[in-house]
């Protein structure tokens with residue numbers, strides 16, 4: 001077998017794209033195979049710096065295509081698999097849930113099957129070339145449902161998904177878990193809180209706030225804006241994923257969060273204060289005047305918060321960015337992107 005190969009699905013997306021860059025920087029010697037369907041959420045430019053390199057391969061493919069996944073595993077023999085690929089927007093899962101079942105559940109199942117076929121001699125016996133293999137499922141804290149004002153999600157929380165998106169991610173987690181227990185497939189799972197940072201698709205909260213603010217339109221905030229999320233800078237999440245991949249034992253799972261709980265209205269106001277400072281409006285008003293409360297998302301979870309003690313204590317991970325610094329960086333990125341788009 002050739003040198004080690006890592007397969008990254010969803011590498012043209014927000015978090016997968018950051019992971020591709022961070023992993024490539026740390027392990028330029030490891031062959032990387034990126035598989036992505038190139039959906040509306042993808043950005044092919046994310047991998048432009050690596051295309052054409054000897055040990056970098058991009059394949060445009062759908063993880064819900066079982067035959068294709070099996071063929072790719074047989075051809076490239078990945079020893080590490082990280083599944084970022086997903087339909088990821090809750091609102092889309094409410095208006096049209098079917099692709100969430102196909103990609104998030106069937107797609108994950110196909111990858112598990114392809115890994116089982118390649119890596120295992122028989123249940124609980126890996127072929128010797130795949131002794132160190134890992135199948136890592138990237139999941140979300142949304143699988144645990146909603147919290148009241150008190151408490152945190154941890155690895156011991158019960159699954160209680162409330163949206164078609166979180167139901168599909170929860171289902172995938174259960175499939176992954178079952179492949180560890182039944183077949184001894186060396187799996188890992190982490191459930192992370194809300195990520196933010198550059199290169200996020202414009203449909204998500206933070207890019208939406210910045211884009212609508214700059215366009216002079218109303219800035220839409222669901223309900224009363226009191227829904228709370230635990231925000232984590234995307235690079236910190238990717239560092240956590242690397243830690244888990246490199247140090248965790250098969251079968252393990254981790255909840256990952258930044259310990260930066262903010263409600264949606266507060267996040268929005270912080271962003272707008274940064275914008276007021278860097279790019280004041282010509283009329284002298286604050287961007288905050290544009291905030292408009294809109295009808296709440298059906299079944300909107302009230303609060304997510306993470307207890308990240310396990311990953312901190314057992315793997316020595318800590319987020320390196322404070323929310324204030326990282327949000328500032330994020331706003332600057334979207335501001336520059338907006339100016340470039342206007343110039344083009």
Ligand SMILES: NC(=O)c1ccc[n+]([C@@H]2O[C@H](COP(=O)([O-])OP(=O)(O)OC[C@H]3O[C@@H](n4cnc5c(N)ncnc54)[C@H](O)[C@@H]3O)[C@@H](O)[C@H]2O)c1
Nearest residue numbers: 010012013014015037039041042062063085086088194195
């Ligand atoms: N963004 C967050 O705040 C967050 C938080 C926790 C967990 N997650 C999880 O992290 C992962 C990545 O999230 P993201 O925000 O980068 O999502 P994203 O929507 O930005 O990217 C998803 C990527 O998957 C690809 N994809 C979609 N369907 C596919 C298919 N059938 N076959 C192959 N590729 C397909 C898309 O083209 C896209 O490039 C997801 O699994 C998501 O559930 C996200």
